[in-house]
Amino acid sequence: MAVKLRLMRMGKKKQPTYRIVAADARSPRDGRFIEIVGTYNPRVQPSEIVVDNAKAVHWLRHGAQPSERVQKLLEITGAWSDFKAGKTPEEIKAAAPAPEPAVEAVAAGGNS
8 A cells, every 4th residue: 555645625715724744656635544644834925834753654664655735845844854864753752842831810819
């Protein structure tokens, strides 16, 4: 099975957003996919690109071929350079910054 990393169109008419997905090369553009790797929103300035670099490198290491646009997006996010440097997905996950804890608002006052 030939796997491609490509864009899958989402959103309303004339308001596109895209998912970056790993999909069988024979499946239709907006059809069945294997895994979601990230998202791309070209309508905001600057464009919003969110990619899980570990997932992208995993699929690239297993032979997935990116489309031209997806390759450019991977170059912007740094996943392509991680792939070319030979990093493993585990190394990328370990080097990722820890997520910041969510801050909850506590109402002042109340019944004591």
